[in-house]
Amino acid sequence: MNRRAVRLAGALAIALLGALCLYLYLKAEPYQSVIDHGPSPAAQANPYLAAELFLRGRGLSVSHAESLDALPGIDPRRHTLLLFGDRSNMTPRQVDQTLNWARAGGRLVFVAESLWDERSGQSNDLLLDRVQLHQSLSKDLKEPAPDPADDPYPDLTKLYLEDEDAPAYIGFDTDFHLEDPKNLAQAWANSGRATHMMQLPYGVGTITVVTDAELWKTPDIARYDNAWLLWYLSADTSVTLLFNTVREGLPSLLWRHFPQAIVALSALILLWLWHAGVRHGPVLAPAPGGRRQLREHLRASAGFILRHNGQRTLLQALQQDVLRRARRRHPGFDQLNVAEQWLALSRLTRQPTRAISQALSPVRKQRLSSAEFSRQVAHLQSLRNAL
Template sequence: MKRYLWGSLALLLILVLGATGYYLYRHATPYQELVDHGPSPEARANTYLAAEMFMRERGLKVDHANGLEVLATLKPAGNSLLLLGERSNMSPRQADQVLDWARAGGRLIFVAEALWDDDTQQSGDLLLDRVQIHQQLSEDLEEPPEQEANDAFPKLTKVYLEDEQAPAYIGFDTAFHLDDPDSLAQSWANSGVATHMIQLDYGQGSVTVLTDADIWKTPAIGLYDNAWLLWYLNTDTAVTLLFNTDHPSLWQLLWRYFPQALVALALLIGLWLWQAGSRQGPLLAPAPKARRQLREHLRASADFILRHGGQGPLLQALQLDIRRRARRRHPGFEQLEPEAQWDVLALLSQQPVDAVRQALQPVSGQRLSGADFSHQVAHLQTLRNAL
């Protein structure tokens, strides 16, 4: 019976699965879906990665470097050097090294990084100043470049080639303009707003100055003819992209090549500071072991109380001592009225009642003169000594 039941269940399951599979086969439609996960880590780390891949697809050899040390092994002939990184820390020696490489036959392409200053007659961009090209804001131009009639794209830069009927269109930033005051340029490219690219013959090589290189970053390289311009400027050369031209400081060079000397110098400075800060001169003599006399202690205590508490505490202490002695000589003294107390004290001390009254009068907050204070203390001491 059990075997028959299990066989029926298995047959039923096979029928259900078969019917489901047949239904899906007849009605299900396969399709493909692309999921965009965004730029790869390589693309996020290198904004010119698409430019590198484009040039390699066009048959150009592309390398990138992080310092000008590459010039020591990079032959000028047949090579292009693209300076796309920040160059504010470039030294004069490095600028000369780059231009000497271009003069020897290299193809140099760089971005103008600073504006020309008429007051100082320089921009601070060493490469730009040495090739005598000035950069300024387009809005400061007195006479913008002449626009073509019926120009449909005035904000795009036009690059004209021989034997070509239409220009190539490049999306340079129109906020900046390149000026050639000495008319050294062999070719240039303008938008309807300003000049954005200038090419110079430089010795056996060439120099190309751009207002910006954002046209070759992702995704701008896919717009207009931006990618074509990158290929055109580097045709028939091996391309080296240089992203970092910062030269190390003196301390960085010293630490790189002479770390032991710097550590020894730091130790010597520390020892010198320790020696300079040590105690100089004879030691102080120890305090004498002889003790002060009781009178000196009492005078010092009285001076301290007078400086910090005033005259009142000293006078009140003498008055309290007089009343304490009077209680021992005359039981019930504290229960008497003040006038009766003065009579008792006058009798016990053989002093006039007026003198007793004056000596025991309450201490006011008013400060007494030195003579009055001494006179009051003398009265109180005479009264106390008589008891």
């Protein structure tokens, strides 16, 4: 191909590339796309983060505690404690401490965790039993179902306030029902069939019991009047949110964040134990000392040197031994040149000079065959024995 053809091909390729770019430019239409990366790490670690941000947006001071150990440092006056964490390990001492805090003027909001047992006369929720409220399943209530015409939203909880024409609608879980056998509550909120929130005075403070706190987690807090109710229960106070009364241990944290690394480490440990436990061949008992002879020691030493230092070291040792014996037999041997030394050895050993030169020549670096190595060793030994 001549230069003219090359230039034409290059110009054609450039023209085609330009036409393609122009076509793509005319056909391309810009657009915007929103990519949802899911909740942030902070939202994943704190299910009530949206609730905290909402209350701060309403001007309330909100802090977060992970255990009831922080309670003695919280001033109960004009303060709300949102106790939304698991309380299955709550001790009687902690119950007394929490109720004394509320009695001194604090606002306590907590979730009823257990059902009332008629046979034992108690539930597994020590705090709920102390405020003398009972929780049961809504399906176990014996009252007849309400008429849908009377309640258009039977699955929503209604909270009626004074001087308000319409109630606030809240999304509590309707599977549970609160009972007040002692008539202690002063305010409550009901769905079409059950009661899901009760508020009662306690000393100079108040206690509010709810059937669940899921309505204040992300994203349910944005539905109905859920966020408003949280603000209503804690208005004009500082707020401490406690939702993790049982601190996770190091093993559970490692398993939650690094499961693949733990599985890999466990597999490596098992492989190492298997390798250390498997015996590679039978164990040889040591030979009795009585059968060891000098010949065996010499053979073992020579084998060791041959394996670790090679053939060259053994041959050089034999050559040096031959020369050392020649010095003893022929005074002034070291003052002779190499040819004269070989002539002297020929007279002493009655071997031809050619054979002596082959035996005493510098050993080559490359490895000898077994036959050649044995032949040269035998020749050197015969020279040594002749001296």
